[in-house]
Amino acid sequence: MQEKVEAQNILSMNSVEVLYDNVILAIKGVSVQVPKGEMIALLGSNGAGKSTTLKAISGLLKAERGRISRGEITFQGVDITEALAQERVEMGICHVIEGRRVFEHLTPDENLTAAAPRGMSRSTLNAEKDKIYGYFPRLAERKSSQAGYLSGGEQQMLAIGRALVTQPKLLMLDEPSLGLAPFLVEEIFGILQKINKDEGLSVLLVEQNALAALEIVSQGYLIENGRVVMHGTAEALKSNSDIQEFYLGGGETDFHNVKHYSRRKRWLS
Amino acid sequence: MDWVFLSELAINGALTGLLYSLFAIGLVLIYKASSVPNLAQGGLTMVGAYVVLALARDVGLPLWLAIPLAAVVMFGLGFGIERVALRRLAGRPVVMILMLTLGLDIFLRGTTLAIWGGTSRSMELGVSYDPLFFDDIFISRIHLVGAGVALALFVAFMLFFRTRTGIKLRAIADDYMASWSVGISVERGVGLSWALASVVAVAAGVIWGEIQGVDQALSLLLLKGLTVAVLGGLDSILGAVIAGIILGVVENVVSDFLDPLVGGGSRELIVAAVLILTVMIRPHGLFGRHDIERV
Numbered sequence: 001m002q003e004k005v006e007a008q009n010i011l012s013m014n015s016v017e018v019l020y021d022n023v024i025l026a027i028k029g030v031s032v033q034v035p036k037g038e039m040i041a042l043l044g045s046n047g048a049g050k051s052t053t054l055k056a057i058s059g060l061l062k063a064e065r066g067r068i069s070r071g072e073i074t075f076q077g078v079d080i081t082e083a084l085a086q087e088r089v090e091m092g093i094c095h096v097i098e099g100r101r102v103f104e105h106l107t108p109d110e111n112l113t114a115a116a117p118r119g120m121s122r123s124t125l126n127a128e129k130d131k132i133y134g135y136f137p138r139l140a141e142r143k144s145s146q147a148g149y150l151s152g153g154e155q156q157m158l159a160i161g162r163a164l165v166t167q168p169k170l171l172m173l174d175e176p177s178l179g180l181a182p183f184l185v186e187e188i189f190g191i192l193q194k195i196n197k198d199e200g201l202s203v204l205l206v207e208q209n210a211l212a213a214l215e216i217v218s219q220g221y222l223i224e225n226g227r228v229v230m231h232g233t234a235e236a237l238k239s240n241s242d243i244q245e246f247y248l249g250g251g252e253t254d255f256h257n258v259k260h261y262s263r264r265k266r267w268l269s
Numbered sequence: 270m271d272w273v274f275l276s277e278l279a280i281n282g283a284l285t286g287l288l289y290s291l292f293a294i295g296l297v298l299i300y301k302a303s304s305v306p307n308l309a310q311g312g313l314t315m316v317g318a319y320v321v322l323a324l325a326r327d328v329g330l331p332l333w334l335a336i337p338l339a340a341v342v343m344f345g346l347g348f349g350i351e352r353v354a355l356r357r358l359a360g361r362p363v364v365m366i367l368m369l370t371l372g373l374d375i376f377l378r379g380t381t382l383a384i385w386g387g388t389s390r391s392m393e394l395g396v397s398y399d400p401l402f403f404d405d406i407f408i409s410r411i412h413l414v415g416a417g418v419a420l421a422l423f424v425a426f427m428l429f430f431r432t433r434t435g436i437k438l439r440a441i442a443d444d445y446m447a448s449w450s451v452g453i454s455v456e457r458g459v460g461l462s463w464a465l466a467s468v469v470a471v472a473a474g475v476i477w478g479e480i481q482g483v484d485q486a487l488s489l490l491l492l493k494g495l496t497v498a499v500l501g502g503l504d505s506i507l508g509a510v511i512a513g514i515i516l517g518v519v520e521n522v523v524s525d526f527l528d529p530l531v532g533g534g535s536r537e538l539i540v541a542a543v544l545i546l547t548v549m550i551r552p553h554g555l556f557g558r559h560d561i562e563r564v
């Protein structure tokens with residue numbers, strides 16, 4: 001039974017601890033499972049450890065002088081805890097980092113070219129680009145302008161498109177909705193859902209916008225203070241009163257009576 | 270006003286300027302791929318010239334073989350510098366890397382002094398010293414050859430930066446983190462840019478070595494090369510070529526007017542003025558990329 005569950009998970013992260021500069025413990029034993037072909041959300045407030053979790057998976061921790069000090073990460077059954085970021089991309093993990101970070105002085109088309117894996121033929125690359133322009137027609141319209149001058153939504157689309165060129169099996173997105181108008185968030189999330197359905201791409205989504213995220217994912221993890229404090233299906237999380245109160249903006253409306261302290265303490269113990 | 274003399278000054282200035290460009294292209298290559306101004310480019314140029322001489326004089330190879338072989342050696346040295354020194358500094362503040370390149374320049378100068386001594390050696394390319402005549406205008410042959418090499422490298426690198434590898438290098442210069450996130454090997458890209466800049470250094474070292482002799486003074490080309498690169502915009506190869514021509518012409522023509530007034534030595538002042546004014550008035554140079562600020 002256990003083995004069967006393992007086989008269904010494309011990514012499995014077990015009790016991972018991350019240290020920055022050998023001192024700061026950023027996440028304290030996080031376990032996250034991404035079943036193959038599903039969309040999973042990591043929710044939580046600022047500084048909870050969501051981005052660090054993604055960086056631990058993509059291997060980008062090293063660039064920020066962080067390291068995994070305990071636990072292990074397996075991708076498709078292979079231990080990748082010590083693998084280089086580049087190797088993980090080649091295996092099929094691609095991380096759309098926070099803040100879009102397109103190559104500003106390159107055109108959108110060159111942005112896509114830059115992400116082409118080594119040895120990808122010109123015809124495959126062009127086919128990938130056509131597919132991406134099909135998902136994001138706005139990018140096709142502006143493919144020869146300078147990427148730095150695209151709108152925020154277009155840059156986010158480009159960042160996702162750029163990641164797709166690497167032909168990932170697991171796509172991780174860090175706050176794709178940040179600073180975007182609600183209709184754009186809806187458009188981008190809709191496209192993600194379409195890609196997930198069409199290609200069976202597994203998605204791990206980090207969001208503060210829990211309301212939007214829970215609409216498209218099947219399961220969610222709630223992270224606070226570097227720990228997973230809640231895990232469940234999207235429906236279960238949506239109906240949870242704590243989640244409603246803190247992350248969905250519902251529940252108690254009288255702010256004087258909100259019991260932040262006692263509730264958080266209950267999760268953490 | 271003697272127009273023949275003035276155009277001779279301008280044409281020779283432009284040719285000399287293209288030789289500055291030849292040097293500056295190396296600086297631009299590294300800046301374009303890693304956003305670091307390489308203060309060791311003068312040292313690399315000097316080493317390039319010494320390696321050619323070592324292969325030609327000490328080993329006894331013919332020059333046509335010694336120069337490409339030196340280019341291969343320097344290509345390896347460029348990669349080696351990234352592997353040994355720069356890799357540890359990836360992601361650190363640019364000023365640290367800048368200091369490292371300065372240290373490297375001093376190191377290279379000291380090494381050549383220890384191995385080959387400080388006496389100037391001649392390159393002896395076999396290019397005739399007799400000037401060419403166009404009507405009444407004198408033109409130096411070696412300057413013409415060097416200008417041709419500079420233009421050839423310019424075209425080659427313009428094409429290179431449109432290839433997939435070239436685009437990846439430009440991506441690295443834009444954003445290390447984003448490059449890592451899509452699997453670009455930043456380390457290899459930076460190494461490649463140093464390797465290419467080291468090959469350019471061989472070309473510049475050979476031409477300049479022929480003109481002024483091979484000794485540690487070759488590394489001082491950095492001052493003029495940096496001025497040209499900054500005026501051109503640091504990350505623009507086209508900028509390096511045009512800025513080189515501008516600096517060469519201005520330096521030659523203006524110093525001809527100023528020298529009699531101040532008793533000589535105005536060339537350096539003109540170069541300094543161009544550098545300082547560029548940084549003050551147009552920090553991103555003639556063709557440099559702007560930092561994009563969206564509001």
